[in-house]
Amino acid sequence: MTGAGDIRFVKVLIAVNGIVPLAMLGWDWNQGNLGANPIEFILSTTGYLTLIFLLLSLAVTPLRKMTGRNELIRFRRLVGLLAFFYGCVHLITYSIFDKSLDLSAIVSDVWERPFIALGMSALGIMLPLAITSTNGWIKRLGGKRWQKLHRLVYLAGIFAVLHFWLIQKSDFSWPIVGVLVLAALLIYRVWAKFAPKAGASAKA
Numbered sequence: 001m002t003g004a005g006d007i008r009f010v011k012v013l014i015a016v017n018g019i020v021p022l023a024m025l026g027w028d029w030n031q032g033n034l035g036a037n038p039i040e041f042i043l044s045t046t047g048y049l050t051l052i053f054l055l056l057s058l059a060v061t062p063l064r065k066m067t068g069r070n071e072l073i074r075f076r077r078l079v080g081l082l083a084f085f086y087g088c089v090h091l092i093t094y095s096i097f098d099k100s101l102d103l104s105a106i107v108s109d110v111w112e113r114p115f116i117a118l119g120m121s122a123l124g125i126m127l128p129l130a131i132t133s134t135n136g137w138i139k140r141l142g143g144k145r146w147q148k149l150h151r152l153v154y155l156a157g158i159f160a161v162l163h164f165w166l167i168q169k170s171d172f173s174w175p176i177v178g179v180l181v182l183a184a185l186l187i188y189r190v191w192a193k194f195a196p197k198a199g200a201s202a203k204a
């Protein structure tokens, strides 16, 4: 798969599939199928979707390097934007249904509840990354600076996993999965950065 048409087709496929969970959520809400507490269900589902797409976007580069399929990089921006999109739906759900759009209640929540502060920080980091994800911004910032800025996505990942962890009261199995996946991706990234250099200096 190298043709521009193929890439475009896969992008459309990812975008359509990425939106399906939201469509299903909307449909089930409309049908009254979201259980006793629909808002809690929507908040939880959009939170999971944000985290899944965020971790998937972080997995693209390791996958590309391990498989040698360089075209995978062409889908990273879209997956990252899906993460940001679900993060926004998550925040909007919280702001409207949990806080009735009361800005001062939201600010004091950020101040008083560390898991809210962490969620806000994760999404706050993702905002400039989403804005600068276009080719125009890559040119404007220059490749090196753009890459440095976009490394902040790992910090967003750390904040997001901590946010998820702090919400749990008893069952930590999914947050543990989140921590392990994020740790594996971070360790791979550090290893990929230093391993080739270590190999080269050993040869020298």
Ligand code: HEM
Pocket: 043, 044, 045, 046, 047, 048, 049, 050, 051, 054, 087, 090, 091, 094, 098, 116, 118, 119, 120, 121, 122, 123, 160, 161, 163, 164, 167
């Ligand atoms: C990258 C950003 C974020 C990610 C990945 C994320 C992830 C999650 C996940 C996975 C859950 C589900 C937890 C569960 O049901 O076990 C959740 C719940 C929640 N999130 Fe987020 N979140 C993010 C940002 C935010 C923001 C910006 C806010 C609001 C300011 C927020 C507020 C909440 C609330 C209120 C809950 C429900 C907590 C509860 O059930 O008691 N999150 N989030």
